[in-house]
Amino acid sequence: MAYTDSFAYSDGNLQTVSGGNWTNRDINLDVLSGSVVPHSVSNHNNCYYSAGGSAFADDQYSECKIVGGTSVSATAWCGPAIRMNITTGACYVAAYYANGASSKVQLNYYNGTGLSATSGTPYTVTLTPTDVLRIEAVGSSLSLLVNGTVRDTWTHTTLTNGKAGLHAFAAVSVGDFILDDWGGGDVSAGVGGSDGPIIYVRRQFFVNDLIIQY
Numbered sequence: 001m002a003y004t005d006s007f008a009y010s011d012g013n014l015q016t017v018s019g020g021n022w023t024n025r026d027i028n029l030d031v032l033s034g035s036v037v038p039h040s041v042s043n044h045n046n047c048y049y050s051a052g053g054s055a056f057a058d059d060q061y062s063e064c065k066i067v068g069g070t071s072v073s074a075t076a077w078c079g080p081a082i083r084m085n086i087t088t089g090a091c092y093v094a095a096y097y098a099n100g101a102s103s104k105v106q107l108n109y110y111n112g113t114g115l116s117a118t119s120g121t122p123y124t125v126t127l128t129p130t131d132v133l134r135i136e137a138v139g140s141s142l143s144l145l146v147n148g149t150v151r152d153t154w155t156h157t158t159l160t161n162g163k164a165g166l167h168a169f170a171a172v173s174v175g176d177f178i179l180d181d182w183g184g185g186d187v188s189a190g191v192g193g194s195d196g197p198i199i200y201v202r203r204q205f206f207v208n209d210l211i212i213q214y
Helices: none
Strands: 002-005 022-024 029-032 035-038 044-049 060-068 077-084 091-097 104-110 115-118 133-138 141-146 149-155 163-169 178-186 204-207 210-213
Touching (some): 029 044, 035 163, 044 077, 104 149
Antiparallel strands (some): 077 091
């Protein structure tokens, strides 16, 4: 299954204005002018997609765009999340740190109370509003992708299932990050997209002695 949301709701608490399409886990995220922003500073703001009792396979992905924000901080980060525990909020995140020339992405593990561990292999990049930041889990293998290209990998075994969603930690203001165009779902197999690897099937028909292939 695959789900998307462009946050075309009225302003306010994401869980409330989405009609329950999203469920707050720790501090909620807010909708502002058709995008999503953190609700509070110096707190972990996260939520998971829950429309219609949406279910996610253990091998899952989550992606979004970082379309704006004022963050210039080494400690503020945000991004799409996977395997979010609906009780504790623990999750894996493809984390974007907007910090001028030191901007980067890396894989983070949030344990429900704080940032517990990171992949330790950040990729230096300044994301633009059209870039797609994505995280995938296949078994214990995690991958971070920017526009479909793998930029960080990590093996982590703590979380094995959960929900896909969003996570943000604002350090200066709730305007540190602006997120939009979320998508999440099941990774069919391997790394590289929600539909898994492309399988080409050759078919052929025999019409008398003529072979037609396509």
